[in-house]
Amino acid sequence: MGNANYCLSCGMELETREIGGTPRRACPGCSFVHWGDYSIGVGALVMREGKLLLVRRAQEPGKGYWTNPGGYAEQLERIDETVRREVLEETGVDAVVTSLAAVRDQPRAIHNLYVAFSMEYVGGEPVPDGVEVDAAGFFGLDEMETMTVAPFTRWLVDVAIRGKSEGLLRDAEPIVPLEGYGLFRR
Incomplete structure (x- = not known):
């Protein structure tokens, strides 16, 4: 139900009070309803010459584990822009979103939705930012066998390398102008 005590x-x-069969925090003075606490994570699957871009986390959670680059969506930033920025900040690699590759839904106290994007490598060599990550590089499956790759990242590696679908493709020219939208479709 969340810890909201005062109307935003x-x-x-x-x-x-019960709204739609669920107890929710609601304002008796206006129409505000606290629907819950949510976070949106984004992750990058950047391939170059058959190898996937990975970073080693320098902070908790997951310090010392290898993961794909990513982060959390900002309020006023489209998630495809967020993931591009995160890759550039964490590794110095420029990559652009081509498709939506995978989604993880993790209901918990702060319900987390994680969206992984397939991205096309544009340029740059992986250099860790030294804050969030302390190592970065492109790695093949054989190299990953001896690395401490986080379990969820192992699943994403399988999606990136063995995936059977192109995923939902970015719709850069929708049939109607929808300024500010990030659109992905089959």
Whole structure:
């Protein structure tokens, strides 16, 4: 139900009431309803010459594990722009989104949705940022066998290398102009 105590619209103390069969924090003074706490993570699957871009985490959670680059969506940034920025910040590699490759849904106290994108390598050599990650590089399956790759990342590696679908492709020219939207379709 979340820990919201005060209305984000008018500041009045929230009450708990049943809305749609679920107890929710709602404002008795206006129409505000706290629907829950959510986070959106994004991840990059950048391939170059049959190898996948991985980073070694320098911070918790997952310190010391190899993962694909990524981060969390910013409020006013499209997630395909977020993942491009995160790859560039963490590794110095420029890559552009081509398709949506995988989604992980993880309901918990802060419900997490993670969106992994297939990305086309544009340029740059992997150099760790020295803050979030302390190592970066392109690795093949044989090299990954001796690396401490995080379990979820192992699943994403399989999606990137052995995936049977191109995923949902980025729709750069939708049939109607939809400024500011990130659109992906089959």
